[in-house]
Amino acid sequence: MPRERDLLRDPGGPQHVTFLELYFDLVFVFALERVSQGLVDHLRWTDLVETLVLLPAIWWIWMMTVWMTDRFDPSHPSTQLVVIGIMLVSLVVGAAVPGAFDDASWIFAGGYVAIQLGRSLYLTVALRDRTFRRRGLRTMFWFLISAVPWLLGAALPWGQRLALWTLAVLIDYAAARLDFPTPGLGRSRTSEWWLAAEHTSERYRQIIIIALGGDILVAGTTFGTRPFGLDSVAALVVSFSITGLLWRIYIYRAGELMSDALAVAEDPAHLGRSAAYTHLLLAAASVAVAVTAKLVIAAPLVGPHRSWSAAIIAGPVLFLLGRARLEYTVFSKVALSRIIGLAAIAATAPAMLLLPPLFVAGTMVLILAGVAAGDVAGWLRNPSVPRPPPRRH
Secondary structure, eight states: OOOHHHHBOOTTSOOOOOHHHHHHHHHHHHHHHHHHHHHHHHOOHHHHHHHHHHHHHHHHHHHHHHHHHHHBOTTSHHHHHHHHHHHHHHHHHHHHGGGTTTTTHHHHHHHHHHHHHHHHHHHHHHOOSHHHHHHHHHHHHHHHHHHHHHHHHHTSOHHHHHHHHHHHHHHHHHHHHTTOOBTTTBOOOGGGSOOOHHHHHHHHHHHHHHHHHHHHHHHHHHHHTSOOOHHHHHHHHHHHHHHHHHHHHHIIIIITTHHHHHHHOSSHHHHHHHHHHHHHHHHHHHHHHHHHHHHHHHSTTOOOOHHHHHHHHHHHHHHHHHHHHHHHHHHSSOOHHHHHHHHHHHHHHHHHTTSOHHHHHHHHHHHHHHHHHHHHHHHHHSOOOOOOOOOOO
C-alpha cells in the first residue's frame, strides 16, 4: 500500500477539481438520463415511485465518492484506480436503471452494493491511522446492513422489492444523517469528514451544470427525430430557455459563493453534507427537465394531459425549492423572488393542466425569467455576504 500521507489531500494544497472527476461525472449524467427515460416511457405513478427510490441511490454513489476524493488526493494513482473502478460499475448500474424493477434487479442492486462496500473497504485498508480507519469501518458496517434489503429485494416481486429498496435507501441516508453510529466505534465526528471547501463546492456546481447540459443534449436529440416544423422549433427554444434560466438561477450568487460559505461555516463538514441533500433536489429537477424536453418537443401541441403538465411543472418547482435551500445554506435567508416564483406556479397550475405541453412549458419560462430578474434586482438592492446558519445540535 502507498504511504498514508501520500494518499491524503494536503489541506493547504490545490483544491481544484481534476479531469478524472469531470470524467466521473459524465457517467452519472448518463444514469440521470436513464432515470428520465424510465419516466417518459410510460409516465405512470409506478414509474414515479420507482424513480423516488432509484434516483437517491444513484445520487448516494456519486456523493459518497465525492466525499472520498475530498479527503483522498484524486491525483494519486491508487485513488484514481478506485474512482475508475467505481465509474465502470456505475456505468453498468446506470444502464440497468430502466430494468431495475424488472429483469435487471440483480445488476442494479449488486452493482450498488459492490460500489459502496468496495469504497469503504479501500478506506479501511488504505489508511493505517486509527481515526480514519474507524471512519471506513463505520460506513462499511452500515452499507453491510443496507446490503441485506438491497439484495433480498432484487429476488422478490415488485411490491416487496419496492418496500425493501425503499428501506435500504432510508438506511443509507439515515446512517449518514446520524453520523454512522456503530457498536464499539461510536459515531463519526465531523472533524473526521474533513472538507476542502473550494473542491466540494466546485463538485456540486460541476454536477448540476453537467446535468443541465445533459438536458440540452436530450432536447437536441429529441428535436433531431422530429420534422423541422414551427411547433417543434418553438418547443426546442422553450426547452432550451428553461434549462438556461435554471442554470442562471442556480449559479447567481448562491452557487458562486458556496465555497465562501463553507470556508466560514461553524461546521464546514456538516454544512457540506447538508448541501448534498440540497443538490439531490436539484438533480431530481434536472431529471424532470429532461422529461419536459422529450414531451414538449415530441408532441408540443397535443391535447392536454394532466400527467404531462404535472411533469413539466415539477422541474421548476423542484429546482426552486432546492435553490431556496441552497440560498439558506449560504446566506441564512431566502430571497422573495423564490417565494413569488413558487406562488406563481401554484396559482397557475390548475389552468396549466388544461393546456398543451408547449404552452405549459412557455408559462414556466415566463415565471423562471421573472425569478431570474428578481434575483438580480434583489441583489442590487440588498447585496449579502455568505453567512451560513449555525448548526442545530
